[in-house]
Amino acid sequence: MTSNIKSEDTIAAISTPMGRGGIGIVRMSGPLAFRIIKTVFRHKKPPSSIRSHHLYLGEFIDPSNGKMIDEILVSYMKAPNTYTREDMVEINSHSGHLILSKILEILLKNGARLANPGEFTYRAFINERLDLTQAEAVLDIINAKSEKALQLASNLIKGGLKERVEKIRKRLIDMISHLEVAIDFPEEVEEILSYADMAKEIKDEIIKSIDRIVDSHINRKIYMDGVNTVIVGKVNVGKSSILNRLSNEERAIVTPVPGTTRDIIESIIHIEGIPLKLMDTAGFRKAKDEVEKIGLKLTNERLSRADLILLVLDQSRKLEKDDTEILKRCPMEKTLVIINKTDLPPSDSFTTLPSILKGYRAVRTSALTGDGIDRLLSSIKDIILRGEIDMDESDIVPNLRHKSALLRARDYLISGISDMEDSLPLEIIADDLRSALDALSEITGENATEEILDNIFGSFCIGK
Ligand SMILES: Nc1nc2c(ncn2[C@@H]2O[C@H](COP(=O)(O)OP(=O)(O)OP(=O)(O)O)[C@@H](O)[C@H]2O)c(=O)[nH]1
Numbered sequence: 126m127t128s129n130i131k132s133e134d135t136i137a138a139i140s141t142p143m144g145r146g147g148i149g150i151v152r153m154s155g156p157l158a159f160r161i162i163k164t165v166f167r168h169k170k171p172p173s174s175i176r177s178h179h180l181y182l183g184e185f186i187d188p189s190n191g192k193m194i195d196e197i198l199v200s201y202m203k204a205p206n207t208y209t210r211e212d213m214v215e216i217n218s219h220s221g222h223l224i225l226s227k228i229l230e231i232l233l234k235n236g237a238r239l240a241n242p243g244e245f246t247y248r249a250f251i252n253e254r255l256d257l258t259q260a261e262a263v264l265d266i267i268n269a270k271s272e273k274a275l276q277l278a279s280n281l282i283k284g285g286l287k288e289r290v291e292k293i294r295k296r297l298i299d300m301i302s303h304l305e306v307a308i309d310f311p312e313e314v315e316e317i318l319s320y321a322d323m324a325k326e327i328k329d330e331i332i333k334s335i336d337r338i339v340d341s342h343i344n345r346k347i348y349m350d351g352v353n354t355v356i357v358g359k360v361n362v363g364k365s366s367i368l369n370r371l372s373n374e375e376r377a378i379v380t381p382v383p384g385t386t387r388d389i390i391e392s393i394i395h396i397e398g399i400p401l402k403l404m405d406t407a408g409f410r411k412a413k414d415e416v417e418k419i420g421l422k423l424t425n426e427r428l429s430r431a432d433l434i435l436l437v438l439d440q441s442r443k444l445e446k447d448d449t450e451i452l453k454r455c456p457m458e459k460t461l462v463i464i465n466k467t468d469l470p471p472s473d474s475f476t477t478l479p480s481i482l483k484g485y486r487a488v489r490t491s492a493l494t495g496d497g498i499d500r501l502l503s504s505i506k507d508i509i510l511r512g513e514i515d516m517d518e519s520d521i522v523p524n525l526r527h528k529s530a531l532l533r534a535r536d537y538l539i540s541g542i543s544d545m546e547d548s549l550p551l552e553i554i555a556d557d558l559r560s561a562l563d564a565l566s567e568i569t570g571e572n573a574t575e576e577i578l579d580n581i582f583g584s585f586c587i588g589k
């Protein structure tokens with residue numbers, strides 16, 4: 126995408142989602158934006174009276190035949206105080222696919238070109254209004270599924286990660302310039318720098334702050350992507366009833382007939398701002414027919430990809446091979462056992478806690494009466510947070526791209542330290558530190574490759 130972009134083009138796109146709605150917005154950015162809008166917009170005020178960042182009511186007309194298309198509101202935004210740092214125009218019209226497409230088509234006929242996906246944000250990046258971490262955060266905001274995800278994205282947009290990376294880069298640049306001076310004045314090396322001090326600073330300060338950022342990546346997975354949670358268990362133990370209780374609605378069909386659930390039923394819930402994708406599965410038993418076999422195969426697949434497994438047992442029935450078979454597939458560290466149907470008298474197997482559950486976390490519930498569901502929720506919370514995630518308002522959470530660049534930088538720094546310990550020539554040390562710096566610069570976008578940019582902006586929608 127980036128290769129065919131010319132910023133002298135004026136770009137236009139529909140920026141609101143397609144479909145019926147109150148209003149729709151068509152956006153235009155670039156040097157011709159004001160000239161194009163002048164040919165299609167008829168309003169009472171003389172053009173000379175138009176002021177930046179004000180709204181004007183008038184008619185959108187097709188200049189080829191003078192016909193009015195819609196009554197619209199136009200906002201003029203003069204560079205550089207705009208999203209893209211270019212002249213921008215936003216047209217608020219009635220919404221609907223036909224009307225918005227017509228307006229766009231006329232803008233394109235009069236000198237604008239259709240924007241590529243993410244091109245408005247790309248221009249904001251190229252024109253240095255946003256760095257790359259902030260541009261990515263725009264996408265995070267659009268995709269945020271929970272309030273916490275939104276907050277993390279807004280920390281990025283405010284430049285939190287950019288600032289921290291900048292700080293590290295500054296220190297490295299400082300070290301590299303000392304090394305360069307020392308290279309030029311070899312006889313004065315000892316006065317200019319000390320390997321021991323430099324290695325200590327890299328180890329104790331730079332690498333530590335890199336690690337701190339990298340470690341919080343795990344929070345991104347939890348808050349942004351959510352926790353994949355699979356409910357499994359033998360047939361008829363109450364899996365679907367548990368799903369319905371947790372999601373507070375009748376999502377899955379519940380019947381006394383064993384084998385009711387065959388497909389995987391999904392529901393999204395939030396616990397303390399963390400999205401949980403709950404999946405109810407077909408009950409585990411020796412498959413009776415082809416449909417059930419497929420259902421079980423799916424369950425096995427989901428189990429292997431789950432972040433959290435809720436294994437349901439029915440304490441009113443004896444523990445059977447079907448229960449123990451499935452238990453074997455549930456790794457202890459990510460499983461919570463739900464001992465369900467506590468409103469019924471316990472079977473012999475459950476008068477005490479069965480020994481095969483030793484080491485597993487377990488809670489007792491009655492999905493029928495709702496008893497124990499609060500305990501279940503707080504146990505789920507304990508497991509996913511594991512007491513490790515302690516986030517405050519200003520936390521910065523890197524995405525995978527940031528994380529891998531940080532780790533690359535870290536590797537070069539470690540190698541720089543060992544160069545120093547081995548008293549290798551200054552040039553080699555400077556080279557390693559420069560490579561670390563390059564990796565860090567990729568994060569903010571100073572030297573991001575075209576491939577990286579395409580990858581980021583290509584995942585935006587058109588109009589953003
Ligand atoms: N007494 C009692 N009955 C329950 C409880 N939970 C579920 N049931 C009943 O057990 C039966 C099976 O419940 P489901 O939720 O459909 O069980 P399931 O595990 O999804 O069953 P399959 O989809 O067939 O594997 C239904 O009749 C429920 O009303 C409970 O805590 N106590």
Ligand SMILES: [Mg+2]
Nearest residue numbers: 364365385386
């Ligand atoms: Mg079911």
